[in-house]
Amino acid sequence: MPDTAVPDSTGPDSSGSAHSAGPAHPARPAAALPAAVLFDMDGTLVDTEQLWWRTAAELAEELRHPLTDRDAPEVLGQAVEHTAAHLRRVSGTALGEAELAARLGESFAAKVAAETVPRPGALALLAALRDARVPTALVSASPRRVVDLVLSAIGRDWFAVTLAAEDTERTKPAPDPYLAAAQRLGLDPAVCLAVEDTPTGVASATAAGCAVLAVPSTAVPMPRGERITLLASLELADLALLGKLAAAGAVRP
Numbered sequence: 001m002p003d004t005a006v007p008d009s010t011g012p013d014s015s016g017s018a019h020s021a022g023p024a025h026p027a028r029p030a031a032a033l034p035a036a037v038l039f040d041m042d043g044t045l046v047d048t049e050q051l052w053w054r055t056a057a058e059l060a061e062e063l064r065h066p067l068t069d070r071d072a073p074e075v076l077g078q079a080v081e082h083t084a085a086h087l088r089r090v091s092g093t094a095l096g097e098a099e100l101a102a103r104l105g106e107s108f109a110a111k112v113a114a115e116t117v118p119r120p121g122a123l124a125l126l127a128a129l130r131d132a133r134v135p136t137a138l139v140s141a142s143p144r145r146v147v148d149l150v151l152s153a154i155g156r157d158w159f160a161v162t163l164a165a166e167d168t169e170r171t172k173p174a175p176d177p178y179l180a181a182a183q184r185l186g187l188d189p190a191v192c193l194a195v196e197d198t199p200t201g202v203a204s205a206t207a208a209g210c211a212v213l214a215v216p217s218t219a220v221p222m223p224r225g226e227r228i229t230l231l232a233s234l235e236l237a238d239l240a241l242l243g244k245l246a247a248a249g250a251v252r253p
Contacts, residue, residue: 140165
């Protein structure tokens with residue numbers, strides 16, 4: 001059977017006139033953007049999770065209970081009151097939870113004021129979201145005074161909404177902070193992407209219905225799940241990735 005000749009698309013057509021070839025590939029549609037990105041603060045945007053561990057470790061030493069890896073789930077990503085209750089329970093101290101919480105809060109605030117450093121890639125990602133007009137929220141389990149110290153260091157104008165521990169009845173790992181952030185933005189949590197660094201924060205965001213980008217700041221194992229994506233650093237995140245993760249989360253039941 002003879003070979004069939006393939007017409008040259010750049011040669012003359014049936015009328016004898018020449019025509020030019022069309023584009024080799026169709027234009028790609030613009031990447032979808034997330035409806036909003038909800039950022040955790042400590043350990044995610046700023047390198048303060050280590051400061052919090054140091055704060056808890058110093059008080060624990062005074063209480064004669066040196067912290068170990070077994071204490072990490074009760075410290076990292078947790079609210080001041082939660083860690084204070086843990087230290088009181090494991091040390092057997094006569095000091096009350098309120099006093100321990102006050103001491104933790106004072107020490108942590110002093111460290112944050114002196115040592116706040118943005119995490120790699122954090123400010124660049126915030127700038128990209130601002131330029132693309134994607135709304136962002138800061139969703140923290142830290143006290144308001146600590147949140148305000150961090151905002152003074154990195155800038156308040158990045159965020160349309162900021163929430164601290166006092167702003168909801170329950171804080172992380174309950175879903176309340178992320179539910180409140182989405183509500184203030186006028187959005188369904190299912191179309192929002194949360195960015196977290198600890199299992200406590202991931203639990204809060206997933207319970208609220210958000211898709212989650214988890215960027216660990218410690219060696220504590222992160223939970224796994226269909227709506228949880230692990231990334232080594234915010235330096236590897238871009239708008240296309242965030243949009244893809246948010247869209248995938250929105251269509252899952």
